[in-house]
Amino acid sequence: MGRAPCCDKANVKKGPWSPEEDAKLKDFIEKYGTGGNWIALPQKAGLKRCGKSCRLRWLNYLRPNIKHGEFTEEEDRAICSLYATIGSRWSIIASQLPGRTDNDIKNYWNTKLKKKLLGSTPNLNKRNHNQQQLQYHQLHQQQLHFPPLQLPQLSRAFDQFNSLATSTLLQSPSYFHYEAKPSLEDGNMIMFGSEKSCTSSDNMASLESYLYNSGTGLTQNLNIVKEGGGYGMSWGDQAPLEYNYEEIKQLVNCNYTMCNTPSNSATPTSSCIIQDDPVDGLKPQGKLMYQF
DNA sequence: AAGATTGCCAACCGCGGCGTC
DNA sequence: CGACGCCGCGGTTGGCAATCT
Numbered sequence: 001m002g003r004a005p006c007c008d009k010a011n012v013k014k015g016p017w018s019p020e021e022d023a024k025l026k027d028f029i030e031k032y033g034t035g036g037n038w039i040a041l042p043q044k045a046g047l048k049r050c051g052k053s054c055r056l057r058w059l060n061y062l063r064p065n066i067k068h069g070e071f072t073e074e075e076d077r078a079i080c081s082l083y084a085t086i087g088s089r090w091s092i093i094a095s096q097l098p099g100r101t102d103n104d105i106k107n108y109w110n111t112k113l114k115k116k117l118l119g120s121t122p123n124l125n126k127r128n129h130n131q132q133q134l135q136y137h138q139l140h141q142q143q144l145h146f147p148p149l150q151l152p153q154l155s156r157a158f159d160q161f162n163s164l165a166t167s168t169l170l171q172s173p174s175y176f177h178y179e180a181k182p183s184l185e186d187g188n189m190i191m192f193g194s195e196k197s198c199t200s201s202d203n204m205a206s207l208e209s210y211l212y213n214s215g216t217g218l219t220q221n222l223n224i225v226k227e228g229g230g231y232g233m234s235w236g237d238q239a240p241l242e243y244n245y246e247e248i249k250q251l252v253n254c255n256y257t258m259c260n261t262p263s264n265s266a267t268p269t270s271s272c273i274i275q276d277d278p279v280d281g282l283k284p285q286g287k288l289m290y291q292f
Numbered sequence: 293a294a295g296a297t298t299g300c301c302a303a304c305c306g307c308g309g310c311g312t313c
Numbered sequence: 314c315g316a317c318g319c320c321g322c323g324g325t326t327g328g329c330a331a332t333c334t
Binding site (some may be wrong): 016103 | 319324330
């Protein structure tokens with residue numbers, strides 16, 4: 001049996017809100033608040049709308065201090081760096097941008113910012129867009145001799161680093177590094193992986209189990225070796241390429257500071273940055289330095 | 293000039309999390 | 314401790330406007 005519907009779908013209005021409905025909702029909430037119950041609110045406010053629809057309308061449009069219109073360069077940078085760090089968690093990203101809603105940011109990212117990062121402009125037709133994208137990548141590959149990098153894998157990697165940084169598994173000062181480098185065998189693939197040393201076998205077992213259960217997709221090719229009194233571990237995968245090294249470096253390094261500052265401290269306990277790490281004086285490797 | 297395509301964004305939908313009973 | 318109901322999130326859709334062919 002499926003989930004019961006949240007409202008009587010036959011008796012609720014759908015689609016765009018009229019100014020009258022907006023006024024009713026706004027007046028009601030300003031007078032009485034939401035009462036902590038969106039489902040009951042439309043009936044009390046005299047609206048033939050689903051509670052969820054009311055909530056969305058209020059949060060995305062009617063509530064005070066909502067910012068509409070163009071995003072600033074500063075907001076662009078913040079969205080980029082947060083997306084690179086935590087992925088598509090729009091509500092968290094929105095919480096860092098006063099006046100902006102998660103829906104707004106999601107739409108902005110999907111329709112404009114993503115394309116901006118790819119070096120193309122909005123309102124291009126498909127043929128021009130594809131041509132420009134191709135030229136863009138060709139130019140970058142000629143200049144850098146480095147294939148483009150795929151963003152989703154990086155986002156997952158960052159997710160994993162973030163949760164590890166704040167997990168109780170890593171009590172003592174610890175050091176991680178994350179490497180993104182072109183595969184020597186296949187220029188169209190990127191290798192990504194991490195290494196971790198640990199002096200306690202118990203700790204390592206917990207970490208291993210954590211990684212297996214974290215669902216980040218980064219535990220392929222997990223390799224654990226005994227090193228002296230402790231253990232060393234590395235894991236990684238390879239992925240097809242979409243973005244180039246410079247784009248990713250800019251994304252990550254731009255304004256990036258880890259947000260795991262403890263409540264009793266003014267300074268963050270960790271940070272990350274991608275540094276150039278030339279190999280044999282030829283290709284740069286993206287090395288994400290992660291210290292906490 | 294008109295039909296087709298693309299961009300944009302408000303709104304919808306389904307699902308997972310969480311609190312309550 | 315499981316069922317239930319609500320909330321909030323992120324992905325998707327629909328429809329209008331702009332642009333292209």
